[in-house]
Amino acid sequence: MSRSRTRHVSRAAALLAALSLALTACGSSSSQGGDSGEKVDAAAVESALQAGGDLTVWAWEPTLKKVVSDFQAKYPKVHVKLVNAGTGNDQYTALQNAIKAGSGVPDLAQVEYYALPQFALGKSLTDLNRFGAGSLKSSFTTGPWTGVTSGDALYGLPMDSGPMALFYNKTIFDKYDVAVPTTWEQYLEAARKIHKADPKIYITSDTGDAGFTTSMIWQAGGKPFQVQGTSVKVDLADSGTARFTQLWQKLIDEKLLSPITGWSDEWYKGLGDGSLATLVTGAWMPANFSGAATAASGQWRVAPMPQWTAGGTATAENGGSSLTVPAASRKATLAYGFLRYATADAGATTRVEQGAFPATTADLTSESFLNKSFPYFGGQQVNKVLSEAATQVVSGWSYLPFQVYANNIYKDTVGKAYTGASTLSKALVAWQDACKEYGSTQGFTLQ
Amino acid sequence: MRNSRRSVPLTLVAGVVLLYSLLPLVWLVINATKSQPGLFRSFGLWFDRDFALFDNISDTLRYDDGIFVRWLLNTLMYVVAGAGGATLLAVMGGYALAKFDFPGKRAVFAVVIGAVAVPGTALAVPTFLMFSEMGLTNTPWAVIIPSLISPFGLYLMWTFAEQAIPDELIEAARVDGAGEFRTFFRICLPVLAPGIVTVLLFTTVATWNNYFLPLIMLKNPDWYPLTLGLNAWNQQAGTAGGEAVFNLVITASLLTILPLIAAFLCLQRYWQSGLTAGSVKE
Numbered sequence: 001m002s003r004s005r006t007r008h009v010s011r012a013a014a015l016l017a018a019l020s021l022a023l024t025a026c027g028s029s030s031s032q033g034g035d036s037g038e039k040v041d042a043a044a045v046e047s048a049l050q051a052g053g054d055l056t057v058w059a060w061e062p063t064l065k066k067v068v069s070d071f072q073a074k075y076p077k078v079h080v081k082l083v084n085a086g087t088g089n090d091q092y093t094a095l096q097n098a099i100k101a102g103s104g105v106p107d108l109a110q111v112e113y114y115a116l117p118q119f120a121l122g123k124s125l126t127d128l129n130r131f132g133a134g135s136l137k138s139s140f141t142t143g144p145w146t147g148v149t150s151g152d153a154l155y156g157l158p159m160d161s162g163p164m165a166l167f168y169n170k171t172i173f174d175k176y177d178v179a180v181p182t183t184w185e186q187y188l189e190a191a192r193k194i195h196k197a198d199p200k201i202y203i204t205s206d207t208g209d210a211g212f213t214t215s216m217i218w219q220a221g222g223k224p225f226q227v228q229g230t231s232v233k234v235d236l237a238d239s240g241t242a243r244f245t246q247l248w249q250k251l252i253d254e255k256l257l258s259p260i261t262g263w264s265d266e267w268y269k270g271l272g273d274g275s276l277a278t279l280v281t282g283a284w285m286p287a288n289f290s291g292a293a294t295a296a297s298g299q300w301r302v303a304p305m306p307q308w309t310a311g312g313t314a315t316a317e318n319g320g321s322s323l324t325v326p327a328a329s330r331k332a333t334l335a336y337g338f339l340r341y342a343t344a345d346a347g348a349t350t351r352v353e354q355g356a357f358p359a360t361t362a363d364l365t366s367e368s369f370l371n372k373s374f375p376y377f378g379g380q381q382v383n384k385v386l387s388e389a390a391t392q393v394v395s396g397w398s399y400l401p402f403q404v405y406a407n408n409i410y411k412d413t414v415g416k417a418y419t420g421a422s423t424l425s426k427a428l429v430a431w432q433d434a435c436k437e438y439g440s441t442q443g444f445t446l447q
Numbered sequence: 448m449r450n451s452r453r454s455v456p457l458t459l460v461a462g463v464v465l466l467y468s469l470l471p472l473v474w475l476v477i478n479a480t481k482s483q484p485g486l487f488r489s490f491g492l493w494f495d496r497d498f499a500l501f502d503n504i505s506d507t508l509r510y511d512d513g514i515f516v517r518w519l520l521n522t523l524m525y526v527v528a529g530a531g532g533a534t535l536l537a538v539m540g541g542y543a544l545a546k547f548d549f550p551g552k553r554a555v556f557a558v559v560i561g562a563v564a565v566p567g568t569a570l571a572v573p574t575f576l577m578f579s580e581m582g583l584t585n586t587p588w589a590v591i592i593p594s595l596i597s598p599f600g601l602y603l604m605w606t607f608a609e610q611a612i613p614d615e616l617i618e619a620a621r622v623d624g625a626g627e628f629r630t631f632f633r634i635c636l637p638v639l640a641p642g643i644v645t646v647l648l649f650t651t652v653a654t655w656n657n658y659f660l661p662l663i664m665l666k667n668p669d670w671y672p673l674t675l676g677l678n679a680w681n682q683q684a685g686t687a688g689g690e691a692v693f694n695l696v697i698t699a700s701l702l703t704i705l706p707l708i709a710a711f712l713c714l715q716r717y718w719q720s721g722l723t724a725g726s727v728k729e
Binding site: 060061062063083084085086087088090093094097098100101103104160162263265268269272273282284285287288291292294295319320321354355356357 | 483484486487488575579582584585663666667668679682683684685686687688689690691693
């Protein structure tokens, strides 16, 4: 969910991360001190919590602060140090470097679903089956649960989820008498109508965002990344991808997309001042709307994601994070105690109360959650729409075991499609080739 | 001789340059007075209807348990240890190279000139790998030690000392029975003051603005300098549920440059004389 902004500094940092990945993948086993693979039961976890100790947590998720203070009130002997070691990519670089260096590795780390395979494959994370965490499967929704599993292994527990929906500015749709689109064809029509009525208003903004594109392909039924062990297949020309590129190319060609980069201050301004009419994104977005696009309070609404076939109900996940225990942690049992508290037990509810979108079925279906009305969205009970979306995520998706790197170089190739120097479908194939080339230098077998 | 004739084109060029350098500063000052909604609804180069400067300052100092103050102190420490140390080394090295003859001096000269040409950014990654081996990453040393080296400062002090200190002065001190250290600290150092201030300003600015090196060296926000901390705040807007604090980022940026502006204003006098010293051959 953090955007992959391409700056030269983050590029260099990514290079470092890649370097570290290559080195860890080549098997530095010295950093796996804490993981003896022994089974630990719930009673042992509880007694570790009572005995106490210090834990370091790397996370940028703001709702964890309250979870930490509640947790320390419950287990006064445990001291949790919550460190913001960077948002998204910056933190992965730091984590990768720490794992490689074998020192300074935190006991817990927030890792987004798209980045998890990268750490899992390097054997950098503890398999939580050791603690019997597999039994929590029924507590979580399918999308995020798939995100944290790899074969039989379980590399983290979901903190939140991002089933996608259509956020739209109702005032604009009402003013120009445009129906809220339920299919992507209608979305294109709406884009044309609105931009024609007021050339300053765009249906949405996009300058090339890997997270968004992959989620759109996911919803369209594409499965461009297939991973089996170290054998990786990249196919960014499959039928699902083609569905997406055909539609999006029209939006690009007809100049219906605003050239604002996502997550910039300009973007928040656009969401607030009515120059961006819709946003198709993950269910965690309401908190960002009410926090930073305050000017548009009361104007936005939420609807199900537009469909590829009329009457369909498919959606995809976008963003979302898990909490993991790095293999190098020497306090894995205690760390798991906090992990469970923060993701599956009381902590999950605390975070939902503060605006996080849950991955736990109990929270997703609770009456108070569903019936909560949002003043920002004109009193709409948006969780009803979002919660339903969580059950409609298309299954069978997987990310690359080097997705962090792949998303980092996305703009180098696909960015050209947005300036007219290439087409989206050609640019995606160029991205595919770049991914393949990188993958084979990292020791993967590419097909 | 004083030339009071005004050149219109030159004044115009100077005016444009002045505007160019002051505009970002003006923008920063104006926007530091705006609340977050105010930033979005008002014109960039004029004030919003709400004047929130003091709220912004107090929020900046208190946000996240006052971590900004910690970053400020870190930066001061890096400047005192890094820039101070770099200046000391440059002054001593420059003096020695200018006033003593020893074998290999030409080689040293070549190395120093070569080192000036290599940008610090290019060395950051090899330095990281080396420090990682030594177990120094994620400690303040990882920022301080590389900051101690300033080839440009050394070169500047070298040429400055060569011209500012007449050999007769050193000989006179020796004849009067002063040891080498006494000669350096009591006789030559005061003569070198303008040059020292120049080097000190250069290294201070470089350390204060240092971004890339701490970025790859440090992971623990407790050791961040201001540059990294501000970036971390700016990044917050780009994540789910993240708090966008654009108003605090802008206010904190303003607070960050104030000490530098103060340093320049106070040391300006020395600096100007330092710049021109040695420009006329006696």
